[in-house]
Amino acid sequence: MAERDAQRQLAELLEVQLQGGSDAGGVGKYLLHRAKPHVPPWLGWAGTGLVGALGHWQWGESAAAGVGLTLASVALTGATWLMGKSTSQQRRLHSAVTVAxxxxxxxxxxxAGPMTGPVDDLYLMAGPVMALSWNVRMVLRHNPEGSAGNSNPDGSLLEKVGLARAQIGEAKVEPNRVTAPVALEAGEQTNDDVTKALARIASALDLPTSAVRYHADPGSARRGDLVIVPEDQLATVADWEGPSNLGGSIAEPLVIGRYDDGAPLQVWLPGDPETKRNSTHLLIAGGTGxxxxxxxxxxxSEILSRRDVIVWFSDPKAFQDFAPLRPGLDWSAEGGTDTEVMVESVKAVIPARTRWLGAHGYRQWVPAAAEQQNDPAHSCRSDGRACGCEGMPFLVSWFEEAANTLRNLGDDAFTGIAQEARSAGISLVVSLQRPSYDQMSTSTRASLPSVIALGCDPRDEGFSLPEAVLDAGAHPGAWGNRRPGYCYLVSPGxxxxxxxxxxxxxxxxARAVKTMEQLAAWAQRNGAPAGPVTAGAVSGVAGRAYTGRTAPDSAEQTTALRAIEEEDDMNHGGLLLDPEDAHIDPEAELPDPQEGDDAPIFGQNTGRKPSPEEARRLFADALVEFEAAGQMVVGPKDFMDWCDRHHLSRPWVSERLKEAAMDGRLEATNTTGRWRIVPLLAAA
Known part of the structure; x- marks a missing residue:
C-alpha cells in the first residue's frame, strides 16, 4: 500500500512538473514540457565535456595534476558507492558506474586533450549512451502502470524504517484492510527485523501501533505479510441486539464482536473433523475495567442460544453480572463447596462421555452426537442395526472469577479437566484477571489453547498471549482499562x-436485560437436556446438588448443612438465631440453680467416646444429612455444629472420615482434608 501511494504521488508530481509553466498551446510547447524531466542527464554530459576542455587548458602540461585528478576520480567513485548503500542495489551500481x-x-x-585520439570518440559515443540509460531508468521508475513489487523507489516507506532492501509484492486490498507480501534481502534481513520496525512503520503512516501487524511465513525466515488497517472501526461502540444464530448448533461460529476492519469476531468451541479443527478450551483474561x-x-448468550449444548456455570460473585441468564443454565454454583462438587462432577462425567462416544463410533463430539442415534454407522449394537440411543449434548463447564476457585482448590484444580475433557465433548472456560503462574499451574495454562486477551498491565502480556502473537504486533498492555471490550482472539478456526x-x-x-431474560426463557423451553449419560454420571457424584435445568417457579430451595462462613455474618439479613433456641422466651425468668452448674467448663476432656456401633450409626446419619442437603464435598470444618450437637470432638470426626473413605462412602479430592460423598446407590 505504501509503495503504491509513493508511486502515485511521484506520478502526480511528475505530471504537475510537466504541465507547470506552460501557458501557451502548440505541439512544440507540449513536447518541450514532456522532455523536461529527461534533460538533466544530457546537461551532465555537456557539462562533463566543458570541464574536460577547461581542465586541459589549465593542467595539460602538469604531471602533478594528473596524479591529483586520478586520485579524485577514485575518491569520487568510492564515495558514490558508499552513499548509495541505503538505495537499491541496482541504483547503487548504476550511479557508481556513471560517476566512474x-x-x-x-x-x-x-x-591528453578532449580532441586527442579516442578521447573525443568516447565522449561522442559513450556519453549519449550513459545519458539515455538514465532516461530509460526514469521512464520505468515513474510509470504509474508499473508493478510496485519490482522496485523500491527512493524515499519509500521501507527505506524510512530501515528496510530499504526489502521488496513489497502486489498488495491485496480489502475494505479497510491492506495485506502486502514482503520479501526481505536474503542473508541480510529476517522477519525479526520487520517485527522490530512495526512501531516505526506505524509512525511513518501516522497510525496507532495496533493498526500495523506482520504475519511471518512459517516456512521462511525472510518472507511474510504486512497488514495495515488505516481506520479503527472499533472506536464506535456497538451494542448487543440479541444472539446471532438462535436455535443453531454449538458447532457453528459464536459471534462475540467485530475486528477493527469490520469483520465479525468469531470463536468455535467444538472441533470439526472435516476441516481438521480441534475442539478447544478457552481462557478469558483481562484486568479490572x-x-x-x-x-x-x-x-x-451465544452459547445459550444453541440447541445442542448445556452449560455448567460457577460464579463466586453470586451471578452479579449473569443473573438474567441464570435460568437458562443447566447447573449453576455460587462458589465454595458447590463449586468443589461441580469440579469433581466434571471429572466424573469425562470417562462416561468418552465411553459413550467411542461406543457409538465418534472419535470426537459432532452435532450428530446430540441427536437420537438412528444411524447404523453410529450404533452401539453389535448386530449392525441402529440403536436408537438418546443423544448427548455438548457440555461447557465455565468457571467465572476462577482465581477464587483456584485459591480454594489449588492451582491445579482444572488440570485434569483441561487435559482430558476435549475428547469427551466438553469445553472448559476459565475467566480471571491475571493468568500468571502463581494463579494457575503451568500445566493448566498450557492446556488452554484459546484465549480472549483484553486490556491488561503491560507486564502481564506474556501470560495472556503467545510470544509469536506479541511479536506480530499484538499489544493488549497498551489498552489497560481505557478501552473496555478491546481484545485479541487466539483460537482454532x-x-x-x-x-x-x-x-x-x-x-x-441496560435495555439488554429484557432480551437476556427472554433468551434464558427460550433456553429453558428449547435447550437440550443433559441426557442419561451425563445426568447419570453427575448424579453419582453430586447427588441432589445437581437438578438439571428447571423453571424458576418450580425450583426447590434447599439449605446446605455447613458451618457459617465469614461472609454470612455480613449478609445474614436478620438475627442469628439457632433453631433449637427458637422456643425460648427471652422475657422469662432464669431457672433456679441446679446441681452441677458450678462444675468447671475448661480443662475437661472434649466430647465423649461412643461405642463402635453407635459411632458408625451417628456418622452414617451425618453423611445422609449432608447428602440430602446437596452438600457432596465435606471436611472436618463442616462438622463443627454437628459435633457440638452430638458432643463429639473434631479429631474423632477426622478418624471417621478416613474410615468412610476406606469403606468407599467417601472419595478424596484434590484439596487436602476435603472428601467427596459417594451417593448411597453408587456406594452400594
Whole structure:
C-alpha cells in the first residue's frame, strides 16, 4: 500500500512538473514540457565535456595534476558507492558506474586533450549512451502502470524504517484492510527485523501501533505479510441486539464482536473433523475495567442460544453480572463447596462421555452426537442395526472469577479437566484477571489453547498471549482499562494472521436485560437436556446438588448443612438465631440453680467416646444429612455444629472420615482434608 501511494504521488508530481509553466498551446510547447524531466542527464554530459576542455587548458602540461585528478576520480567513485548503500542495489551500481566513467573521461581529457585520439570518440559515443540509460531508468521508475513489487523507489516507506532492501509484492486490498507480501534481502534481513520496525512503520503512516501487524511465513525466515488497517472501526461502540444464530448448533461460529476492519469476531468451541479443527478450551483474561464481564456475556448468550449444548456455570460473585441468564443454565454454583462438587462432577462425567462416544463410533463430539442415534454407522449394537440411543449434548463447564476457585482448590484444580475433557465433548472456560503462574499451574495454562486477551498491565502480556502473537504486533498492555471490550482472539478456526488483529466485543446496555431474560426463557423451553449419560454420571457424584435445568417457579430451595462462613455474618439479613433456641422466651425468668452448674467448663476432656456401633450409626446419619442437603464435598470444618450437637470432638470426626473413605462412602479430592460423598446407590 505504501509503495503504491509513493508511486502515485511521484506520478502526480511528475505530471504537475510537466504541465507547470506552460501557458501557451502548440505541439512544440507540449513536447518541450514532456522532455523536461529527461534533460538533466544530457546537461551532465555537456557539462562533463566543458570541464574536460577547461581542465586541459589549465593542467595539460602538469604531471602533478594528473596524479591529483586520478586520485579524485577514485575518491569520487568510492564515495558514490558508499552513499548509495541505503538505495537499491541496482541504483547503487548504476550511479557508481556513471560517476566512474565520467571522472575517468575528465581525467583523460585534462591530461591528453578532449580532441586527442579516442578521447573525443568516447565522449561522442559513450556519453549519449550513459545519458539515455538514465532516461530509460526514469521512464520505468515513474510509470504509474508499473508493478510496485519490482522496485523500491527512493524515499519509500521501507527505506524510512530501515528496510530499504526489502521488496513489497502486489498488495491485496480489502475494505479497510491492506495485506502486502514482503520479501526481505536474503542473508541480510529476517522477519525479526520487520517485527522490530512495526512501531516505526506505524509512525511513518501516522497510525496507532495496533493498526500495523506482520504475519511471518512459517516456512521462511525472510518472507511474510504486512497488514495495515488505516481506520479503527472499533472506536464506535456497538451494542448487543440479541444472539446471532438462535436455535443453531454449538458447532457453528459464536459471534462475540467485530475486528477493527469490520469483520465479525468469531470463536468455535467444538472441533470439526472435516476441516481438521480441534475442539478447544478457552481462557478469558483481562484486568479490572477491561470489559471482561461484557465479553463473558457475549460468549455465554451465544452459547445459550444453541440447541445442542448445556452449560455448567460457577460464579463466586453470586451471578452479579449473569443473573438474567441464570435460568437458562443447566447447573449453576455460587462458589465454595458447590463449586468443589461441580469440579469433581466434571471429572466424573469425562470417562462416561468418552465411553459413550467411542461406543457409538465418534472419535470426537459432532452435532450428530446430540441427536437420537438412528444411524447404523453410529450404533452401539453389535448386530449392525441402529440403536436408537438418546443423544448427548455438548457440555461447557465455565468457571467465572476462577482465581477464587483456584485459591480454594489449588492451582491445579482444572488440570485434569483441561487435559482430558476435549475428547469427551466438553469445553472448559476459565475467566480471571491475571493468568500468571502463581494463579494457575503451568500445566493448566498450557492446556488452554484459546484465549480472549483484553486490556491488561503491560507486564502481564506474556501470560495472556503467545510470544509469536506479541511479536506480530499484538499489544493488549497498551489498552489497560481505557478501552473496555478491546481484545485479541487466539483460537482454532481463526486465521493465524487474525491473531494480532484487535477486535472489540459488543456492549450490553441496560435495555439488554429484557432480551437476556427472554433468551434464558427460550433456553429453558428449547435447550437440550443433559441426557442419561451425563445426568447419570453427575448424579453419582453430586447427588441432589445437581437438578438439571428447571423453571424458576418450580425450583426447590434447599439449605446446605455447613458451618457459617465469614461472609454470612455480613449478609445474614436478620438475627442469628439457632433453631433449637427458637422456643425460648427471652422475657422469662432464669431457672433456679441446679446441681452441677458450678462444675468447671475448661480443662475437661472434649466430647465423649461412643461405642463402635453407635459411632458408625451417628456418622452414617451425618453423611445422609449432608447428602440430602446437596452438600457432596465435606471436611472436618463442616462438622463443627454437628459435633457440638452430638458432643463429639473434631479429631474423632477426622478418624471417621478416613474410615468412610476406606469403606468407599467417601472419595478424596484434590484439596487436602476435603472428601467427596459417594451417593448411597453408587456406594452400594
Amino acid at each position: 566513467a565520467g571522472s575517468a573521461w575528465v581525467t583523460a581529457a585534462c591530461l 477491561s470489559g471482561k464481564g461484557e465479553t463473558a456475556l457475549n460468549l455465554l 481463526v486465521a493465524e494472521d487474525r491473531y494480532p488483529s484487535p477486535g472489540r466485543t459488543l456492549a450490553f446496555p
